[in-house]
Amino acid sequence: MGMMLRLFAAFCVGTLLTQFIMLGYFATQGTLNGDTVTKVVALVNGIDITGERLRQVLEKSEQKELPNFEEVLRQRMLAGTEMELRIRSQQAYENELTRLLEELKSAEARFDLRREAFDRKLEDVQRNAQDSGIKELQRTLQSLPVEQAKVQLLKFYDAGQIEDVVNIIQGIPLDIRKDIMAEFIEPEEAEKLHDVLRRIGEGQPLSSFIDQAKAGQ
Numbered sequence: 250m251g252m253m254l255r256l257f258a259a260f261c262v263g264t265l266l267t268q269f270i271m272l273g274y275f276a277t278q279g280t281l282n283g284d285t286v287t288k289v290v291a292l293v294n295g296i297d298i299t300g301e302r303l304r305q306v307l308e309k310s311e312q313k314e315l316p317n318f319e320e321v322l323r324q325r326m327l328a329g330t331e332m333e334l335r336i337r338s339q340q341a342y343e344n345e346l347t348r349l350l351e352e353l354k355s356a357e358a359r360f361d362l363r364r365e366a367f368d369r370k371l372e373d374v375q376r377n378a379q380d381s382g383i384k385e386l387q388r389t390l391q392s393l394p395v396e397q398a399k400v401q402l403l404k405f406y407d408a409g410q411i412e413d414v415v416n417i418i419q420g421i422p423l424d425i426r427k428d429i430m431a432e433f434i435e436p437e438e439a440e441k442l443h444d445v446l447r448r449i450g451e452g453q454p455l456s457s458f459i460d461q462a463k464a465g466q
Contacts, residue, residue, distance in 0.1 A: 402429070
């Protein structure tokens with residue numbers, strides 16, 4: 250019994266050594282893979298494989314071509330060229346995007362300048378129209394009896410057009426202005442006249458226009 254155990258152990262050790270030797274051979278040849286491992290294990294375990302088949306396996310592994318240095322270098326050069334083209338394409342896209350953004354900023358700046366010029370022109374037109382309207386009102390009030398002129402000025406005042414009232418009174422000749430203001434007899438009328446005169450004394454509406462211009466800067 251002891252002899253049988255020793256023989257069995259020797260057989261197992263021999264089988265393992267054979268497997269290691271053949272696996273080492275395939276590894277040095279660069280052909281070690283799942284297929285060759287299976288065939289080696291089958292061979293050393295006596296599973297339907299002959300010496301001829303082993304020879305064919307060895308010859309096939311030796312005949313398998315490995316990529317040479319030139320091929321590896323060529324593949325790497327191709328990969329590098331492709332990466333360089335991608336980088337150039339991305340850089341070109343970024344440059345084009347930057348150019349378009351700069352053009353958009355320039356267009357916006359030109360539009361802002363034109364809009365500001367238009368706003369200033371519109372303000373001038375409105376101011377001239379307002380001045381013309383005030384002058385026409387002044388001429389109309391001067392042609393009315395002083396009592397009616399006072400009534401019209403009070404209506405403008407009550408409507409919130411106090412600056413218009415100030416402008417109208419300032420433009421009326423002094424003698425006619427004195428007669429109109431003499432008609433503000435009632436206490437409420439006198440209070441409104443006082444507010445108008447206070448504004449005239451403060452330089453309104455010119456001072457208000459200057460203050461608004463400073464606030465807009």
